Amino acid sequence: MAKEEVEIRRLKTAQDIVRFMSDYYHELDDATKSGKRKIAWCTSVGPAEILRGMGFLIYFPETHSAMLGSTRMATELIPKANAIGYSPEICSYLTADIGAYLQGVTPLSKAFPGIERIPGCDVLVFNTNQCRDVQDWFAWYSRRFGVPSVGIETHRNIGKVTPMHVSSIAEQMESIVEPLERIAGRKLDMEELKNAVALSRQCSDLWEQCLATAAAVPSPLTFFDGTTLMGPAVVGRGTQKAVDVYKLLLEELNERVTQKVGVINNERYRIYWDGMPVWGRLGMHSKLFAGLNASVIASTYCSSWIFSALDPAAPFESMARAYSELFIVRSDEYKENYIKEKLRFFQCDGIVYHDAKTCPNNSNCRYGLPLRLQAHTNIPSLIINGDLNDLRFLSDEQTKTNIEAFIEQLEESKN
Amino acid sequence: MNHCYVGVDIGASRTKVAVLDLKKNLVGYNVRRSGIDFSKTAEECLQASLKMAGRTKADTAGVVSTGYGRKNVLFAQETKSEIACHGKGSYFYFPLAITIIDIGGQDNKIIKLDEAGRRTGFKMNRKCAAGTGGFLEEMAFRLEVPLDEMSSLASRSTNMVKLGSFCTVFSATEVLENIRSGKRLEDIVKGVFFSMIQRVLEMDSLTENVVMTGGVVENNPYIVTMTEELIGRKILVSKHPQLAGAIGAALYAIDLFPLKSEEL
Incomplete structure (x- = not known):
């Protein structure tokens, strides 16, 4: 029933985003070569604003790993990390990235001519709100490079965010300032910090508005577009450039x-995606859904860089709150209600959960949530097994059969 | 004209063709190894089925293909997923709210239909051979027992050997260990079936009426007996459980390509 060829309308601004990412990586590369700016490696939802307040350039290894996935380099590189004791069942961002380092390769060199290696590193800064693996990932580089790794240990299973959560995270954030200042060779400038927080908030608000346009019928945006369009929200928050590109x-x-104008011509089914993308199959999955007249219009994942609590008037407290309000650290009850509201807002007909073998924190289908949510909403769900980066955990044929059968099921229920 | 409708189910292991007459009677069918040339196998299977039905290609009013190789059936006008076809084929014989357990050569499915035959959900096995026909074939090979003798061997077991592993390769090692330690072949084979059905039953919950389909069920009736013992109730099995998908595909063909009155 899938059509062989299907038109998928690309956004013109995607080219601006590509230029943004190119400029971003070239700036890091120039700093690496010249040694004129300090570079901090930071987790994707780490305290980037603090680092900007000290003049660091920031490199986010998770985006590098996503590129290893989307270029399908990851599966060949993961075994290199497995061979030095990092299990094939832990985060395949970690194993792919370390594998790439050990092999001496990077997708940056092909994507951005002139760049030959990953950025230099003066310090590693993590927040475990994504998972504990980021800490282990950075610990490896810390030992390898002989540079410090500092970070924040998050709370988990948070129902309501309380003053206790906020104060304990804010305290941790304040406690990393001094060691970071020693590496930066300068003091934290509170005005720069507040400016970064303000720009982060603007970036977040704009990104949220961009994602919300997918509520329109037909949707002007898909999850598959969102996974690449969100680049500036990850690497550029706290900068004016990110704000500018999201206005466009x-x-x-x-x-x-x-x-x-929709992404596809005949949008008959609107799907919500929960979990990580399968980076090496973005194009294939995009075409598969489009060929079935289905638009995957919204996701938990792309919304992970919305920080509505950020407030320049109270930078530490608001950062602590914003990073504790994240979906990934919340209780299942919160997650259920969150997804339920998204299904309503985006008028979804179905939900696809990606059970990513090496990413339990982003696989929300392992503790009965899909059936509970289905009972509340009567919206059918499907679980597909795969992984963000390690294609050895994926069966394309099974995924295809599952998705085709799921859309058939939605079709039956509409008729 | 002696019109008929054809369903083709190309599985990873076997290709099945079913021919239905206008009254939805099964008038021809054929099953053979899928091999590596799916198109050729489908054509051969079709010819054999039409011959059995006393029809020719010119009599076919519609063809729908399904299964792993559904896109390789050159003479099919439409494709449908095997989930849809197993559902339709099963509901045709058991028009109830049912849970279908399909055990195929490469994958297992659990499909739930409501009383009107509408699908309410489905699950397929993960990327793993445990619980599939492929697992059974591997165990038969390790035990040096012809595949078609596994069922009767299991039925003669008096003291089943439990296999503990999720993994086909590790299960094979366990089987070898049990042979070395002198366990009876019948008891090991029953353990193999038990392991298979456990892998399937843990995929999803079951509703009251359970139907079993697939080649493994057709060729190993003992697995139905064992499942009945495990779930504590009778299981519904059609006359040709291996053809459920092909029959479902043929039923879709009837819906999709109705004859005009002048053709009847």
Whole structure:
């Protein structure tokens, strides 16, 4: 029933995002070569604003790993890390990235001509809100490079975010300032910090508005677009450039909404995606859904870089709150209600959960949530087994059969 | 004209073709190894089925293909997923709210239908051979027992040997250990079936009425007996459980390609 060829409308602003990412990596590369700016490696939801307040350039290894996945280099590199004692069942971002380092390769060199290696590193800064693996990942580089790794240990299973949560995270954030200042060779500038927090908030608000345009019928945006369009929200938050590029994106998306232009021509089914993307299959999955007249319009994953609590008037406290309000650290009850609201807002017909073998924290289907949610919403769900980076955990044929059968099921229920 | 409808189910292991007449009677069928040339196998299977039905290709009013190789059936006008076809084929014989357990050569499915035959959910096995026909074939090979003797051997067991592993390769090692330690072949084979059905039953919950389909069920009736013992109730099995998907595909063909009145 899937069509062989299907038109998927690309966004013009995607080219601006590509240029943004190119400039970002070239700036890091220039700093690495010249040694004129300090570079901090930071986890994707780490305290980037603090680092900007000290003049660090920031490199996010998770984006590098996502590139290893999308270029399908990861599966060949993961065994290198397995061979030095890192299990094939732990985070395949970690194993792919360490494997790439051991092999001396990077997708940056092909994507951005002129760049030959990953950025230099003066310090590693983590927040375990993503998972504990980021800490182990950074610990490996810390030993390898002989540079410090500092970080924040998050709370988990948070129902309501309380003052206790906020104060304990804020305290941890304040406690990393002094060691970071020693590496930066300068003091934290509170005005720069507040400015970074303000720009992060603007970036977050714009990104949230961009994602919300997918509520329109037909949707001007898909999850598959979102996974690459979110680059600036990850690596550029706290900068004016990220704000500027999202203003352009929002303008284009709103134009599509006004003109009722969808990503695909015949949007018959609207799907919510929970969990990580399968980076090495973005194109394949995008075409598969589109060929079935289905648009995957919203996701938990792309919304992970929305930080509505950020407030420049109270930088540490608001960062602590924003990073504790994240979906990934919340209780299952919160997660259920969150997804339920998203299904309503985006008018979804079905939900696909990606059970990523090496990413338990982003696989929300392992403790009965799909059946509970289905009972509440009557919206059918499907679980597909795979992985973010390690394609050895994926069966394309099974995924295809599952998705085709799921859309058939939605079709039956509509008729 | 002697019209008929055809369903083709190309599984990873076997290709099945079913021919239905206009009254939805099964008038021809054929099953053979899928091999490596799915198109050729489908064609051969079709010819054999039509011959059995006393029809020719010119009599076919519609063909729907399903299964792993569904896109390789050159003479099919439409494709449907095997989930849809197993559901349709099973509901045709058991028009109830049912849970279908399909055990195929490469994958297992649990499909739930409501009383109107609408699908309410389905699950397929993970990327793993445990619990599939492939697992049974591997164990038969290790035990040097012809595949078609496994069922009757298991039925003669008096003291089943339990296999503990999820993994086909590790299970094979366990089987060898049990042979070395002098366990009876019948008891080991029953353990193999028990392991298979456990892997399937842990995929999903079951509703009251359970139907079993697939080649493993057709060729190993003991697995039905064992499942009945495990779930504590009778299981519904059609006359040709291996053809459920092909029959479902043929039923879709009837829906999709109705004859015009002048053709009847």
